Amino acid sequence: MILKTLVVxxxxxxxxxxxxxxxxGACKGEVCVPLPTMTxxxxxxxxxxxxxxxxxxxxxxxxxxxxxxxxxxxRVLSGAVLPDIxxxxxxxxxxxLRELRGQKVLLVAWASW
Amino acid sequence: xxxxxxxxxHPQGLEIVTIALDTAGAEAVRPWMEAAHPDHPSLIxxxxxxxxxxxxxxxxxxxxxxxxxxxxxxxxxxxxxRPTSLRRLDPARQDLVEGELSPQQRRAREVRAEVRxxxxxxxxxxxxxxxxxANGAASxxxxxxxxxxxxxxxxxxxxxxxxxxxxxxxxxxxxGHTDAAVPWFxxxxxxxxxxxxxxxxxxxxxxxxQGPNEVYDGDWLSDVRTIGAENYYPPLDL
Numbered sequence: 110m111i112l113k114t115l116v117v118x119x120x121x122x123x124x125x126x127x128x129x130x131x132x133x134g135a136c137k138g139e140v141c142v143p144l145p146t147m148t149x150x151x152x153x154x155x156x157x158x159x160x161x162x163x164x165x166x167x168x169x170x171x172x173x174x175x176x177x178x179x180x181x182x183x184r185v186l187s188g189a190v191l192p193d194i195x196x197x198x199x200x201x202x203x204x205x206l207r208e209l210r211g212q213k214v215l216l217v218a219w220a221s222w
Numbered sequence: 223x224x225x226x227x228x229x230x231x232h233p234q235g236l237e238i239v240t241i242a243l244d245t246a247g248a249e250a251v252r253p254w255m256e257a258a259h260p261d262h263p264s265l266i267x268x269x270x271x272x273x274x275x276x277x278x279x280x281x282x283x284x285x286x287x288x289x290x291x292x293x294x295x296x297x298x299x300x301x302x303x304r305p306t307s308l309r310r311l312d313p314a315r316q317d318l319v320e321g322e323l324s325p326q327q328r329r330a331r332e333v334r335a336e337v338r339x340x341x342x343x344x345x346x347x348x349x350x351x352x353x354x355x356a357n358g359a360a361s362x363x364x365x366x367x368x369x370x371x372x373x374x375x376x377x378x379x380x381x382x383x384x385x386x387x388x389x390x391x392x393x394x395x396x397x398g399h400t401d402a403a404v405p406w407f408x409x410x411x412x413x414x415x416x417x418x419x420x421x422x423x424x425x426x427x428x429x430x431x432q433g434p435n436e437v438y439d440g441d442w443l444s445d446v447r448t449i450g451a452e453n454y455y456p457p458l459d460l
Contacts, residue, residue, distance in 0.1 A: 111393050165383040167390055171402055174393065178274070178386025179377065185277035186374035189293045189367035192275045196241060196265040199248050199255055204263050207291065212237045213355060214287040217224060217300055218267075218278045220243045220419065221254050222426045 112175040115155045122153065124193050126179060128162065135162060138188055223302045227348070228262050231355045235289075238262045243270050243281060243419050245392040246426075269392050270419050272297075274385040277375030280418040280455060284347070286354060286364070294354075294364040296374050299455040301344040329433060333443055339451035343458045350460050363460060373459070384414035395427065403427075404437055411440065418454075421445065 110117070110125055119130040128135045130150045134143040135158065142161050144153070155177050159166035165178035179185075195205045206214070228238045240260065242251040245268045255264050272278040276285055277297050284300025287293055323331065350363040358364065365373070375381070391406030407424035414420060421440060425432040432442040446454060 111389065163379070163382070165379070165386045167383070167386045167406075169390055169394065169402065169406070172394065172397075172399060174390070176386045176390040176393070178382050178389070181377060181379040181382035183377060184371055184374040185274070185377050185381075186293065186296060186371050189370040191287050191291045191293055194271070194275060196267050196271070197248075198263065198265055199252060201248070204265055206239065206287070209237050209239065209263075209287075210291050211289050213235055213289060213358070215224075215236060215238045215300075215351065216285040216287060217238060217240045217282055218243055218272050218276075218285075218297070219240055219282045220422070221251050222244070222422055222430075222432070 110177045112155055112177060113173075115175065117153045117155050117158060117177065119151050119153060122158070124195075127187075127192060128158075128180075223305075225258060225260055225262075227302055227351075228260075231352075232261075234355050236355045239265065241265045241267050241272060243267050243272060243278070243423070245269070245395055245423055247396070268396065269389050270423065271389075273388070273417060273419055277377075278419065279375065279414075279416055284351075286351075288359065288364070292367065293370050294359075296370050298458060299342055300347060301342045302348060303344050304342065329431075329443065336443060336446050336451040340454045341452050341457065342455060346458060346460055380413040384410045384417060384420065387413060388417075388420045391424070400427065408438060411438065 110121070123129045126137070128137045130144070130153055131141070132150065134141045144157060144161060155166055155175060158164050158177060163181045165181065167176045167178070191206060193205070193207060195203050197203050206216070224238050224240065228236070239262060242254070242265070244250045244266060247268050248266055251266060258264075279297075280299070282300050283297040284295070285293060285297050286295035354361040354363050387406045388410035391403040391410060394406065395403040407420070410417070410420045411424070422432055422442065425435070425438060425441060428435045428437045434441045434444065
């Protein structure tokens with residue numbers, strides 16, 4: 110996640126990573142990781158997530174922009190549920206893969222290069 | 223290439239979604255998409271999020287998702303047919319005498335020679351896909367969740383950091399800070415050397431032919447020769 114500040118919106122975090130912020134902590138599937146008691150449920154400090162969830166937090170000092178990466182450990186797919194992927198079409202219109210629920214889907218990743 | 227199969231299988235309940243991993247965005251992929259005239263969703267992933275979210279490391283890769291939104295096959299090589307570039311040619315056939323080749327022509331010939339060694343199995347993949355379309359969860363090619371996660375790409379700390387590095391690099395690239403993007407792309411390459419999308423995407427910003435350059439340590443031909451072209455894709459585990 111590209112961040113202009115170290116404050117992470119909880120809804121965006123959950124949409125992007127699957128980690129939801131609940132009173133008991135950061136939760137994904139059946140796993141919950143306690144967070145500091147002062148942590149709210151709408152915004153979280155990226156440094157807390159980096160430490161507690163083993164997410165890399167990188168900073169480009171020249172352009173003062175951060176990137177919070179995925180949690181390290183285990184495998185890319187911790188479960189078989191398709192992540193909530195939303196990507197634009199050629200015209201920039203967002204398309205959510207969840208719109209295809211009810212059909213079998215073959216997702217093909219390709220590149221012009 | 224997939225549109226023909228989509229026409230056959232869509233009435234049977236399959237939809238195809240193509241996703242172009244291209245940091246350069248819509249204008250880079252527009253000619254390709256418009257030439258294909260797809261009826262299916264055709265999306266663009268500038269940040270290569272599919273690498274982070276699904277474990278894609280090369281293209282083309284296919285992921286199967288069932289009607290309930292469950293992944294039943296994680297990323298694996300997916301060709302609908304054998305493209306011309308991967309068909310073996312008579313090695314004795316020479317269009318030009320070796321000594322008449324320019325350096326660019328010689329390199330292009332060397333690239334083609336390696337490309338022809340790349341192993342793909344489109345016939346087996348399409349047969350498996352056809353079986354799944356017809357039989358759904360009863361198909362032996364539809365994997366149970368535990369097997370999907372077992373086959374998923376491992377994510378040790380360096381792979382997680384590679385994803386963050388690449389995302390930061392592509393962000394800076396798209397913002398026009400191309401010099402600033404380079405160290406982040408280089409970091410991604412160093413941290414996850416088996417990720418071809420991170421490497422090839424960055425190389426294209428220096429040389430569309432992904433040849434040797436002074437910006438990055440690798441290039442397509444050298445890196446493929448290092449691992450052996452026959453290992454460019456893992457064998458299909460059907």
